[in-house]
Amino acid sequence: MGEILKFKKKSPKEKHKGKTLCRSGFHKWRVLTEKKFDVKQGKLVTVLECQRCGKREHKLI
Numbered sequence: 001m002g003e004i005l006k007f008k009k010k011s012p013k014e015k016h017k018g019k020t021l022c023r024s025g026f027h028k029w030r031v032l033t034e035k036k037f038d039v040k041q042g043k044l045v046t047v048l049e050c051q052r053c054g055k056r057e058h059k060l061i
């Protein structure tokens, strides 16, 4: 149990820093999938994921 918690948790400092930036709208985006076809929108989109908070965003091309 202890090992798993230790592995999952980031250092408090790092966590706080990330939250502050994410709350301000400065997410650390990375490309999850390039040019994925979004059926709902009927368009090709690039899926971005924030490396800190895990938020995902679809960016239209």
Ligand SMILES: [Zn+2]
Residues within 6 Å of the ligand: 022, 026, 027, 028, 050, 051, 052, 053, 054, 055
């Ligand atoms: Zn974020």
